[in-house]
Amino acid sequence: MISIAFFNNKGGVGKTSLVYHLSWMFSEMGVKVVAVDLDPQANLSAMFLDEDRLDKLWPDGDHPETVLGAVDPILRGKGDIKSPHVEDITDHLGLVAGDLGLSRFEAKLSEAWPKCVDEDESAFRVVSAFYRVITQAVETRNAQCALIDVGPNLGAINRSAMIAASNVLVPVAADLYSLQGLKNLGPTFREWRKQWMDRIARKPLGLDVELPVGEMRPSGYIILQHAVRLDRPVRAYERWMERIPRTYHTEVLGESATCTLDSTTDPECLALLKHYRSLMPLAQDARKPMFHLKSADGALGAHLSAVQECFRDFRLLANSIAEKCKVPLPSSTLWK
Numbered sequence: 001m002i003s004i005a006f007f008n009n010k011g012g013v014g015k016t017s018l019v020y021h022l023s024w025m026f027s028e029m030g031v032k033v034v035a036v037d038l039d040p041q042a043n044l045s046a047m048f049l050d051e052d053r054l055d056k057l058w059p060d061g062d063h064p065e066t067v068l069g070a071v072d073p074i075l076r077g078k079g080d081i082k083s084p085h086v087e088d089i090t091d092h093l094g095l096v097a098g099d100l101g102l103s104r105f106e107a108k109l110s111e112a113w114p115k116c117v118d119e120d121e122s123a124f125r126v127v128s129a130f131y132r133v134i135t136q137a138v139e140t141r142n143a144q145c146a147l148i149d150v151g152p153n154l155g156a157i158n159r160s161a162m163i164a165a166s167n168v169l170v171p172v173a174a175d176l177y178s179l180q181g182l183k184n185l186g187p188t189f190r191e192w193r194k195q196w197m198d199r200i201a202r203k204p205l206g207l208d209v210e211l212p213v214g215e216m217r218p219s220g221y222i223i224l225q226h227a228v229r230l231d232r233p234v235r236a237y238e239r240w241m242e243r244i245p246r247t248y249h250t251e252v253l254g255e256s257a258t259c260t261l262d263s264t265t266d267p268e269c270l271a272l273l274k275h276y277r278s279l280m281p282l283a284q285d286a287r288k289p290m291f292h293l294k295s296a297d298g299a300l301g302a303h304l305s306a307v308q309e310c311f312r313d314f315r316l317l318a319n320s321i322a323e324k325c326k327v328p329l330p331s332s333t334l335w336k
């Protein structure tokens, strides 16, 4: 299964917006996609769904149609995961909706992680719950890939989300905080991967569930310019920008040789996405991707050429991601 997580422990860099726009873009390129909202803030779900639908998904009491509903029996210690509900966005695009209550799963996941070392069968079921929910959602939709959104931290929910991911893409901004975020990511991935390998080696013989391999392969970074403060001098921006390739290669990929590439030549840099300015709020109001905006949505005059440029940017980015993560694309959509 191809499951691509977007992750940086620096908040607000653009993870959720990327998952949303790329889910739409891939689906329009003929790739069947499931978007998975594993951030307890559930911002991705709020981008896809209107308040009436969210109100129905999050009633008082149980939430059978969200990701929390799928892991609920595990959370209560009363069984294994339930088959996840996949919200129909379009024929090619489904959503496993998030849930603000998902934060309650954090403690259960933390508790289960060390218990796997003791060959505890139920601990393996807990830790692999997200992987199995995603696998079932992908199978139900006959999808080619899952795109996963997570919150900005290194907690147990994200560890479980990462071991479920075949690939990890890192959104990054040209600032000190993003570079510090990159420095945390590399060692954390290596530690999680190693700890998971140690645990898989202790899988109890009778355990009849499929476990993830814990690949979480770093597959490139995306520089987002919107996240940079516009009042900062250009020189400060350039200074951080220059350091992104080196920091990514050294800290995330763990390479020993110093990287001399810049973001325009580094094959790990999948895109440099611009600040789309008022397109983003217009898109949020219209509840559609920026590249679908029409004049009726308020995208008038110069906005319309920005919409086309945005479409092209995301199309190229989707192509690069497909190449890196081996997402099968219908040949008709392979243009540069």
Ligand SMILES: Nc1ncnc2c1ncn2[C@@H]1O[C@H](COP(=O)(O)OP(=O)(O)OP(=O)(O)O)[C@@H](O)[C@H]1O
Pocket (backbone or CB within 6 Å): 010, 011, 012, 013, 014, 015, 016, 017, 018, 039, 043, 150, 151, 152, 224, 225, 226, 273, 274, 275, 276, 277, 280
């Ligand atoms: N390319 C862009 N152009 C303009 N605005 C953008 C762009 N990408 C994201 N934004 C805006 O930046 C803000 C943060 O983006 P987003 O919510 O996607 O980040 P995040 O990394 O998911 O945040 P968090 O860590 O809180 O989950 C949002 O208001 C979003 O609309």
Ligand SMILES: [Mg+2]
Pocket (backbone or CB within 6 Å): 015, 016, 017, 039, 043, 149, 150, 151
């Ligand atoms: Mg987010």
